[in-house]
Amino acid sequence: MFVTMPETPFIAIELGVLQNNIARAAEAARTAGIALRPHVKTHKMIEIARMQEAAGILGITVATLGEAEVFVAAGFADVLIAYPLWLTDxxxxxxxxxxxxxxxxLGIDSAESAERYVRFLGGKVSLIEFLIEVDCGHHRSGVAPGAVGELAEGLRDLGLDVSGCFTFPGHSYALEGRAAAAHDEAKALATAQHQLVAAGFPDAHIRSGGSTPSLAEADVLVVTEQRPGVYVFNDAQQVELGSCNWSDIALTVHATVVSVRGNKVIVNAGSKALGADRAPYASGYGRILNFPDARMVALSEHHATVDFADAAAVPALGEILKVVPNHVCNTVNLADEAFVFDRGELVDCWKVAARGKNS
Amino acid sequence: MFVTMPETPFIAIELGVLQNNIARAAEAARTAGIALRPHVKTHKMIEIARMQEAAGILGITVATLGEAEVFVAAGFADVLIAYPLWLTDxxxxxxxxxxxxxxxxLGIDSAESAERYVRFLGGKVSLIEFLIEVDCGHHRSGVAPGAVGELAEGLRDLGLDVSGCFTFPGHSYALEGRAAAAHDEAKALATAQHQLVAAGFPDAHIRSGGSTPSLAEADVLVVTEQRPGVYVFNDAQQVELGSCNWSDIALTVHATVVSVRGNKVIVNAGSKALGADRAPYASGYGRILNFPDARMVALSEHHATVDFADAAAVPALGEILKVVPNHVCNTVNLADEAFVFDRGELVDCWKVAARGKNS
Structure with a gap:
């Protein structure tokens, strides 16, 4: 395939790092005896899902029906929609x-939404395997672990099939938060499992967890499958949380220095190319590969201001920097395509097939 | 045109409010004797640029060549690229x-980039009218007002045509920052004007400024044209800065309540539908139309957590809320299309024609 080098800013994937990240997670899961069901919302690309499949996965996770449609059309046959959908006609x-x-x-966290599945799908609802969403401490959607039994009884009375539970330990996204979140994850899933059995689902066997930061900390006796997403690329958040190394960064946004003011330079990648995520623990709006001491101190839609005061050198006008975005899932969702490099050489261009599939 | 009601989350534009916002800004500019050159990066839609044109504008502003290509192809004949491009082949x-x-x-802020215009375009460079970018206090790209003369001399020596200067008073995006930013804008443009004349550009006549928050505060004797973008839609930032009223909000993201936990509800619009912008002065990750006391306390990619503790009532599962994004420019850039409503009735669907045109 002949691919023309794009103009900056663009998304660049380093193939070898991507392959390593996928292989390492697959191997770690095998060693731990845990299945992988990676969340493809991070990359939204068919090519990468196929690489994950080849490395060994149980299925894939998506967040929306639109993402499911894209990946099912590409041949993926086992899909968890880890989201509390509210059905319409x-x-x-x-x-x-x-x-x-x-x-x-399908994830589910309310009896009201369960009633809608029955109402809209009729007998076809028996084709769905439901996983009750449990809140293990991130406090987003999901029921408290102690409330799983009551919800499970409601689903049982509606005739639904519950095959297990899932949780997202999103509070692992905090400095020193990874081990505690993994502990909360195991505790919540274990409690949920007991309540599922007591509520009349003795065959419930899926206890699904996992976020990229907490991945290596998972309780292997409780968690049966993990749903990490970011691990394929990693990002500045993962570096700053300590859950990956710089050498594990597989995706950057190539951006050109368009303005220089003393120790500060402006590159042409802003929030419309990188996303505007900035977690409380973040050192800035992203990082610069090979310049660990540079700090991204301001971000507009098409400008990022990078301070090189503590770095060995200040890049010159026209230089191309590799920006490591804070939160790679939102970065990928901004682009229609990503450019693939193999040891620095442009080798391919992949479509972000599920970009913008929010519903 | 027959348009099917989309599933949430989706962008909804209220036509009457949009028309009012466009007409009001055009009228205010006429009254002040200032031209309007609106920044179309906010809406990226041909239909809206045509409405702006019909209301009276001098031309349009864009941030990238890609945006320029989309709008020139649609017939817009006078385009300012307000960005310090670094030319390549x-x-x-x-x-x-x-x-x-x-x-x-074209904006310009360095002699080095000017040399590239000459090198790559040859004699055709004479077709370009350059505006020197001045930093009036936002400290992004642009030269200090006192350095305009030196740059202008450099451009003159290269044979370039400089027709004026421009600045972006982005520090108007701060509580109580609007009047001071407008003052800085006028001071910087006036200084730049003097230096341009002294450097050999007696006919320099464009002094371009304007951000939506500082729009009404502009010094009408100094500023000759304004480049606001957000004013067509407004957003939660503008409400919280005091530069618009709730009734001026023309764009919302319709989102469904998918989970309820006490006073908190989860809607299905997260950072992939809204953008992750959160300015230091923001009360949260956006606001909810008709629920001024609700607060958006957390945001994931497909979840927003909205706290209704201080509101009169908590919405029920399945209710559709109208989310007012913090920064509407980034919201629009996430969607391929926007749905247009006239007094609540769906009447049209507009393409976000320049979505993702970052280069």
């Missing part, structure tokens, strides 16, 4: 079509 | 094509 029709094509597992 | 070819089709004005 239109989305029920889409789900019904997906059920004809693949094994669909 | 490829981008010079694109610029050369644009010069055949429209009047192109």
């Amino acid at each position: 239109a989305s029920a029709q889409r789900l019904s079509t997906l059920l004809d094509q693949a094994t669909i597992r | 490829a981008s010079a070819q694109r610029l050369s094509t644009l010069l055949d089709q429209a009047t192109i004005r």
Whole structure:
């Protein structure tokens, strides 16, 4: 395939690092006896999901029906939609079509939404395997571990099939938060498992967890599958949380220095190319590969201000810097395509197939 | 045109409010004797640029060559690229094509980039009207007002045509910052004007400024044209800065309540639908129309957590809320299309024609 070098800013994937990240996680999961069901919302690319599949996964995780449609159409046959969907006529029709094509597992956290599955899908609801979403401390969607039994009884009374539970230990995204979040994850999933059995689901066997920061800390006796997303690329957040090394960064945004003011330079990648994520623990709006002492101190839509006061040298006008975004999932969702490099050489261009599939 | 109601989350534009916002700014500019050159990076839609044109504008402003290409192809004939481009072979070819089709004005803030225009474009560089970018206090790109003369002399020696100067008073995005930023804007543009004349550009006549927050505060004797972008839609930032009223909000993201936990609800619009912007002065990750006391306390990619503790009522599962994003420019850039409503009725669907055109 002949690919023309794009103009900055663009997304660059370093193939060898990507392959290493995928292989390492697959191997770690095998060693731990845990299945991998990676969240493809991070990359949204068919090519990368196929690499994950080749390395060994149980299935994939998505956040929306739209993402499920893209990946099912590409042949992925076992998909968990890890989201508390609120069905409508239109989305029920889409789900019904997906059920004809693949094994669909669905998160659920309320009896009210369960009633809608029954109402809109009728008998076809028996094709769905439900996983009750448990809140293990991130306090987003999901029920408290102690409330799993009551919800499970409600689903049982509606005739639904519950095959397990899932949680997202999102509070692992905090300095020194990884081990504690993994502990909370195991505790919540274990409690949920007991309540599922007591509520009449003795065969419930899926206890799904996992975020990239907490991945290596998972309780291997409790967690049966993990759903990391970011691990394929990593990003500045993972570096700053200590859950990856600089050499594990597989995706950067190449940006050109367009203005220089003393120790500060402006590059042409702003929030429309990088995303505007800035976690409380972040040192700035991203990092610069090979310049660990540079700090991204300001961000506009098409400008990032990078301070090189503590770095060995200040880049010159026209130099191309490799920006490591803070949160790579949002970066990828801004681009229609990503450019693939193999040891510095441009070798391919991949479509961000599920870009913008928010519903 | 028959348009099907989309599934949440989606961008909804209220036509009457949009029309009012456009008409009000055009009228205010006429009254003040200032031209409008609106920044179309906010909406990226041909339909809205045409409405602005009909209301009376001098031309349009864009941030990238890609945006310029989209709007020139749609017939817009006077375009300012308010960005310090760093030309390459490829981008010079694109610029050369644009010069055949429209009047192109270009920001510039370094002699080094000027040399590249001469090198790559040759004699065709005479078709470009350059505006020197002045830093009036936002400290992004642009030269200090006192350094305009030196740069202007450099451009003159290269044979370039400088028709004025421009600045972005971005420090108007701060509580109580609007009047001071407008003052800085006028002072910087006035200083730049004097230096341009002294450097041999007696006919320099464009002094371009303007951000949405500082719009009404502009010094009408100094500023000759304004480049606001956000004013067509407004957003939560503008409400919280005091530069618009709730009734001026023309764009919201419709999102469904998918999970309820006490006083907190989760809606299905996260950073992939809204953008992750959160300025230091922001009360949260956005606001909810008609619920001024609700606060958006957390944001993930597909979840926003909204706290209704101080509101009169907590929305129920399945209710659709109208989310007012913090920074509407980044919101629009996430979507391929926007849905247009006239007094609540869906009447049209507009393409975000310049979405993702970052280079």
